[in-house]
Amino acid sequence: MADKEMRAVYCETLMRLAEEDSRIFVVESDLMRATGTMPFKAAYPDRAVNTGIAEANMLGVAAGLSAAGKIPFAATFACFASRRAFDQFFVSANYAKLNVKLTGTDPGITAAFNGGTHMPFEDIGMMRLIPNLWVAEPSDPVSLEKLLEASAAHYGCAYMRLPRKPAPSLYGPDERFSIGKGKVLKDGKDITIIALGVIMAGEALKAAAILAEQGVSAAVIDILSVKPLDRELILDYAATTGRIVTAENHQTACGLGGAVAELCSRTRPTPIAMVGIHDEYGEVGTQDWLQERFCLTAAEIARQSRELLSKKKA
Numbered sequence: 001m002a003d004k005e006m007r008a009v010y011c012e013t014l015m016r017l018a019e020e021d022s023r024i025f026v027v028e029s030d031l032m033r034a035t036g037t038m039p040f041k042a043a044y045p046d047r048a049v050n051t052g053i054a055e056a057n058m059l060g061v062a063a064g065l066s067a068a069g070k071i072p073f074a075a076t077f078a079c080f081a082s083r084r085a086f087d088q089f090f091v092s093a094n095y096a097k098l099n100v101k102l103t104g105t106d107p108g109i110t111a112a113f114n115g116g117t118h119m120p121f122e123d124i125g126m127m128r129l130i131p132n133l134w135v136a137e138p139s140d141p142v143s144l145e146k147l148l149e150a151s152a153a154h155y156g157c158a159y160m161r162l163p164r165k166p167a168p169s170l171y172g173p174d175e176r177f178s179i180g181k182g183k184v185l186k187d188g189k190d191i192t193i194i195a196l197g198v199i200m201a202g203e204a205l206k207a208a209a210i211l212a213e214q215g216v217s218a219a220v221i222d223i224l225s226v227k228p229l230d231r232e233l234i235l236d237y238a239a240t241t242g243r244i245v246t247a248e249n250h251q252t253a254c255g256l257g258g259a260v261a262e263l264c265s266r267t268r269p270t271p272i273a274m275v276g277i278h279d280e281y282g283e284v285g286t287q288d289w290l291q292e293r294f295c296l297t298a299a300e301i302a303r304q305s306r307e308l309l310s311k312k313k314a
Helices: 006-020 039-045 055-067 078-084 086-095 108-114 125-129 141-153 197-213 231-241 255-269 287-293 297-311
Strands: 024-028 048-050 071-077 101-106 133-136 157-161 183-186 190-196 218-224 225-227 245-252 272-277
Touching: 006 024, 006 048, 006 086, 006 141, 006 157, 024 225, 039 048, 048 245, 055 086, 071 078, 078 086, 078 101, 086 272, 101 125, 108 245, 108 287, 125 133, 125 225, 125 245, 125 255, 133 141, 141 157, 141 297, 157 297, 183 197, 190 197, 190 225, 190 231, 190 297, 197 218, 197 245, 197 287, 197 297, 218 231, 225 231, 225 255, 231 245, 245 255, 245 297, 272 297
Parallel strands: 024 048, 024 071, 071 101, 101 157, 133 157, 190 218, 190 245, 245 272
Antiparallel strands: 133 225, 183 218
């Protein structure tokens, strides 16, 4: 299937949901063209709110809409959704037990030429701190559509990372998705690669192919949700393979790597390697260059997998 622009899927899905449910609103801080939601505004002008370049106010407006019984989907660049508007999302939406769906676009290195100030490597870590918040990152157009449907149907706040660029489909249109549940993209018995998001799910599958050529059977899990984690799936594969490599477009210390390490250390101690950002700020560059710069590649996943396996043999 041809690649499809993720922001187009975001808008199309919200428009379909809005046709079925008059409570669906879009709230943005002057980035509708960037997010791709201009068609929503054209179709539902009374349900598209532009708060201007005022992200904290955007979350306040979204909270007010939720308190009035609406289902607001608020979106802005992930750096602003997390760092700039964190207090409003925490207090006005989550602490108040409302129903605000917050989307952070251009996560991690997908911010590309916007550079270090706009390159969020810490947004998942911040959002993981909020009690009962669902924190997710789809890996393809199908999972994005299905997770948006699940988010709209579920009462409670959510944070979703959204790369805007085109992405290949990993799943068929009839695949089912649930909040807090991952998917096994490839089974394996020697080591488990747990990946998050479009970039790293794709790189994990490439890494598994590299390892297969070297006689290593690697399982690949598309985790989809960092909070709640799919505890049962992770622990089952930790028991089966005895080694885990996490792969994320985010800081490992407070992201997927940290979450998996916390789970395993408390429940089933397992050697873990982490592919991701290691205590650094972002930089300006193309996405391909940034992947190499920060070692977010299949080669690095395969290298760390082999290193873990060599320690196991030793």
